[in-house]
Amino acid sequence: MAAKIPATVVTGFLGAGKTTLIRNLLQNAKGKRIALIINEFGDLGVDGDILKGCDSDVCAKDDIVELSNGCICCTVADDFIPTMEALLARDPQPDHIVIETSGLALPQPLVRAFNWPGLSTRVTVDAVVTVVDGVAVTEGRFAHNVAAVDAQRAADDGLDHETPLSELFEDQIACADMIVINKTDLMDPKAASELADRLKSEARPGVQVIRTSMGELPVDVLLGQGIGAESDLESRHEVHHHHHHDDDEDDDHHDDDHHDHDHHDHGHDEFESFIVERGEITDPAAFAAQVSDVIRAHDILRLKGFGSVTGKPMRLTVQAVGPRVDHYFDQPLGDAPRGTRLVVIGEAGLDQDAIRAALQA
Ligand SMILES: Nc1nc2c(ncn2[C@@H]2O[C@H](COP(=O)(O)OP(=O)(O)OP(=O)(O)O)[C@@H](O)[C@H]2O)c(=O)[nH]1
Numbered sequence: 001m002a003a004k005i006p007a008t009v010v011t012g013f014l015g016a017g018k019t020t021l022i023r024n025l026l027q028n029a030k031g032k033r034i035a036l037i038i039n040e041f042g043d044l045g046v047d048g049d050i051l052k053g054c055d056s057d058v059c060a061k062d063d064i065v066e067l068s069n070g071c072i073c074c075t076v077a078d079d080f081i082p083t084m085e086a087l088l089a090r091d092p093q094p095d096h097i098v099i100e101t102s103g104l105a106l107p108q109p110l111v112r113a114f115n116w117p118g119l120s121t122r123v124t125v126d127a128v129v130t131v132v133d134g135v136a137v138t139e140g141r142f143a144h145n146v147a148a149v150d151a152q153r154a155a156d157d158g159l160d161h162e163t164p165l166s167e168l169f170e171d172q173i174a175c176a177d178m179i180v181i182n183k184t185d186l187m188d189p190k191a192a193s194e195l196a197d198r199l200k201s202e203a204r205p206g207v208q209v210i211r212t213s214m215g216e217l218p219v220d221v222l223l224g225q226g227i228g229a230e231s232d233l234e235s236r237h238e239v240h241h242h243h244h245h246d247d248d249e250d251d252d253h254h255d256d257d258h259h260d261h262d263h264h265d266h267g268h269d270e271f272e273s274f275i276v277e278r279g280e281i282t283d284p285a286a287f288a289a290q291v292s293d294v295i296r297a298h299d300i301l302r303l304k305g306f307g308s309v310t311g312k313p314m315r316l317t318v319q320a321v322g323p324r325v326d327h328y329f330d331q332p333l334g335d336a337p338r339g340t341r342l343v344v345i346g347e348a349g350l351d352q353d354a355i356r357a358a359l360q361a
Pocket residue numbers: 012013014015016017018019020021040047102103182183184185186212213214215302319320321326
């Protein structure tokens with residue numbers, strides 16, 4: 001019987017650098033046939049477009065599958081399993097499968113899906129790689145008060161008083177086989193090394209913590225870890241609690257169906273996303289400053305999209321994580337309509353009308 005095809009799960013909070021890391025991987029994975037499954041929160045397909053735009057024959061458009069019917073960990077049976085089966089039915093089969101989860105996904109239900117009868121004999125989870133935004137974490141954007149959270153945890157096993165952000169972050173750390181602290185170019189080296197120590201102590205024993213910028217890691221470091229995470233789920237405890245009364249995360253961890261229902265729509269009502277359209281941009285730098293002001297005023301977590309700039313033939317990509325806004329021309333617009341489309345993601349309760357007006361100004 002043929003060896004199982006390895007699959008790497010790339011997880012990490014919104015904007016941590018998953019797409020950047022995967023693009024780097026695809027550009028350097030010469031000769032390996034890599035199939036990619038991407039799942040994005042917010043409906044714009046930005047990540048898929050960015051990856052398809054990378055002009056390398058190893059990332060042919062055919063090898064990229066976008067799952068857009070909601071969060072991958074909540075639609076495992078409906079979307080993920082059939083997609084995997086279709087990939088496995090291809091001839092030739094991929095050498096390796098890379099799955100980019102949405103920034104709000106819990107990795108555990110996805111890893112658990114590899115134990116389903118149709119998949120377990122044919123694929124294995126090579127490793128769960130958790131990408132961390134080193135800047136955001138050191139600035140405390142996920143656990144506003146780490147010490148207070150720790151004290152609460154010591155006093156009380158029910159973690160319901162944590163923010164959805166910190167819960168997700170903990171789940172993503174708890175499931176990791178490798179933690180990549182990204183964006184070290186924006187960090188003081190001492191802060192980066194302290195964060196590495198802290199995450200090592202929070203992760204399962206033996207988990208590698210690697211520092212990088214722009215997700216630049218050698219392909220051999222990322223792929224071929226051979227962990228088989230699906231047979232080691234017990235150690236990847238789930239801390240995420242959501243707010244329905246009938247669930248009990250601490251009961252039988254062996255019951256796959258039960259757990260997949262438990263995670264249905266986990267905490268997604270705590271986040272929201274919407275799309276803002278506007279006309280052409282006249283001055284990219286001024287627009288970036290405007291976006292940054294809007295983000296600060298409304299506590300937006302992530303904003304990204306594409307636009308056109310008056311008189312310019314290239315597409316402008318706008319990407320913001322917290323208050324940091326990147327903008328760059330990435331590819332010719334060609335016949336695409338001119339104008340701007342942005343997806344805005346934040347915790348529930350965003351003032352959509354005010355944000356829309358401020359971005360359209
Ligand atoms: N300075 C700096 N910027 C980075 C680094 N890695 C990624 N970025 C930027 O951060 C932004 C988000 O990066 P992505 O790779 O799209 O992050 P992601 O985790 O895929 O984001 P979502 O899919 O929205 O969750 C982009 O503007 C990247 O260019 C890094 O190491 N340093």
